[in-house]
Amino acid sequence: MWVEGYLQGLAVLVGVAYFAVSAGADAGNSRMAQCIREDVARWANQRGVLIMGDFNGHLQALDGFQDTNGELLLALARTLALDVLNLRPECEGQYTWSARNSRSCIYYVLATPALARRLTHMNIDEKGEFSIGSDHNRIKLSFSRSFWRTIVKEHRNAAERHLPQLEYAAVAKHSSRTFNRRNHQHMINLCLN
Secondary structure: OEEEEEEOOEEEEEEEEEOOOOOOOHHHHHHHHHHHHHHHHHHOOOOEEEEEEEOOOOOHHHHOOOOHHHHHHHHHHHHHOOEEHHHOOOEEOOOOEEEOOEEEOOEEEEEOHHHHOOEEEEEEOOOOOOOOOOOEOOEEEEEOOOOOOOOOOOOOOOOOOOOOHHHHHHHHHHHHHHHHHHHHHHHHHHHHO
């Protein structure tokens, strides 16, 4: 299913996808991926592309292993030059499915780089606070109107020491000697003038 419209002033094509997980589903999933590629080639035309869905796939980076659907998902992302938003630092949360004391990531969001740059926050509701009784966790996306935004990065505290303790003593001793010599010479110069 595809919807076209505007997201924060950017023309977008939004698709919803599903990859089956049953035995023998690989051929059908490959056909689905090919259909998505053809649809994007036909309809994207200067639009940002956002594809969301239950890909029933696992990626090494998120679940510790990769399966056929995960490989198909990554191949689709590579072919269409899409970012996997679940892997970006703006993504909070990891597990999109949880039931019977198990959890994993099987829902993914893919986006063109222009749209991905506007992503300010992606929240996966792992705690089920906004669940309607499903074993699938809600994904909320937030975008900025402009991709020119300040990204807050963690920096070390400016007051922290970054030299070994013994080095500070040596620096202090050297500075003290240098200051005293300069100060002493300055006082002599003042007296002579």
